[in-house]
Amino acid sequence: MGERWALFLDVDGTLLEFHDDPAAVAVETGLSRRLQAVHRAVHGALALVSGRALADLDRLFNQPWAAAGLHGVQLRHADGSRRDLPVDPAARELLRRRARQLVRTLDGVQLEDKGAAIALHCRRQPDRYETLLAAAAELADSLEGYELQTGNLVTEIKPEGMDKGRAVSELLEHPPFRGRRPVYLGDDLTDEHAFEVVGRSGGLAIRVGDRTPTAARFTLPSPAAVQHWLSCVLDAIQQGAPSHALRSEGDSSGSS
Numbered sequence: 172m173g174e175r176w177a178l179f180l181d182v183d184g185t186l187l188e189f190h191d192d193p194a195a196v197a198v199e200t201g202l203s204r205r206l207q208a209v210h211r212a213v214h215g216a217l218a219l220v221s222g223r224a225l226a227d228l229d230r231l232f233n234q235p236w237a238a239a240g241l242h243g244v245q246l247r248h249a250d251g252s253r254r255d256l257p258v259d260p261a262a263r264e265l266l267r268r269r270a271r272q273l274v275r276t277l278d279g280v281q282l283e284d285k286g287a288a289i290a291l292h293c294r295r296q297p298d299r300y301e302t303l304l305a306a307a308a309e310l311a312d313s314l315e316g317y318e319l320q321t322g323n324l325v326t327e328i329k330p331e332g333m334d335k336g337r338a339v340s341e342l343l344e345h346p347p348f349r350g351r352r353p354v355y356l357g358d359d360l361t362d363e364h365a366f367e368v369v370g371r372s373g374g375l376a377i378r379v380g381d382r383t384p385t386a387a388r389f390t391l392p393s394p395a396a397v398q399h400w401l402s403c404v405l406d407a408i409q410q411g412a413p414s415h416a417l418r419s420e421g422d423s424s425g426s427s
C-alpha cells in the first residue's frame with residue numbers, strides 16, 4: 172500500500188488550525204514526526220500543497236519534500252528540482268504598491284506580502300470581507316497577468332494560470348507520484364481545483380470541515396481529525412492493510 176498511494180496535503184485549516192496572525196502558526200513536534208513517518212512510509216510520495224510561499228513552508232516544516240507554494244505558482248519536485256512561473260518584476264512592484272494603497276483604505280485588513288503574490292486577510296474583522304472582495308477584484312482586474320483567488324477570510328492576488336489542481340497534475344507526472352492513486356486533503360475553496368483533479372484520476376478527495384459545495388466525497392471534521400487519520404494511515408501501511416483503510420470515516424456523498 173505504501174507504494175500505491177500519493178498524499179497531497181493542504182496546510183492552513185487542514186494540517187494547522189487557523190490563527191488570527193498568519194505568521195503566528197507553528198508546526199508542533201507531534202505533527203512534524205507524524206508527517207515524517209508517513210513520508211517515509213509512502214516512499215516520498217507526499218507533497219504539501221499550499222497558498223503559502225515555498226520559503227514559508229520550509230520555515231514551518233523544515234523538510235525538502237515535494238511542495239506546491241502560492242497555489243502552484245512555485246513548485247518543488249521530490250528530487251528537489253524547482254519550477255516557478257515567471258513574474259515580471261515591474262508588474263509585481265505595481266501589485267505591491269496598489270495593494271498597500273488599498274489596505275490603507277480598509278480598516279482591519281492585513282496585507283501579507285508573499286513575493287509573487289499578495290494576500291489580503293480580514294480574520295480580525297470578518298465583517299469587512301465583502302467590501303474587501305469587491306475592492307480586491309477591482310484591483311486584480313486592473314493588473315495584467317494577475318488573478319484573484321479567494322479563500323478562508325482571505326483574498327489573494329496571484330500570477331494567473333496556476334491553481335492547486337494543476338499543481339497536483341504536474342506533480343503526478345513525476346516520480347515518486349507518477350502511477351500512484353492520489354489522496355488529497357484540504358479545507359478551502361482553493362482546494363476544490365485539486366479535489367476535481369483527484370476525483371478525475373480515480374483518487375480520494377477529503378474535505379476538512381463543512382464548507383459547501385464541494386467536489387470531495389469524504390470528510391474529516393478538523394485538523395485534529397486529520398492528525399488522527401494520518402496516524403491510522405501510518406498504522407495501516409505498516410500493517411499492510413487493504414487500500415480502503417485510507418478512506419476517512421465520513422462520506423459526504425452519503426455512500427462509502
Ligand SMILES: O=P(O)(O)OC[C@H]1O[C@H](O[C@H]2O[C@H](CO)[C@@H](O)[C@H](O)[C@H]2O)[C@H](O)[C@@H](O)[C@@H]1O
Nearest residue numbers: 182183189190191192193221222223294323325
Ligand atoms: O493553501 P493553504 O495552505 O491553506 O494556505 C492558504 C492561506 O493560508 C494562510 O491564511 C490562512 O491561515 C491564516 C493562519 O491561520 C489565517 O490567519 C488566515 O485567515 C487564513 O486565510 C496564509 O496566510 C495564506 O498566505 C495562504 O494563502
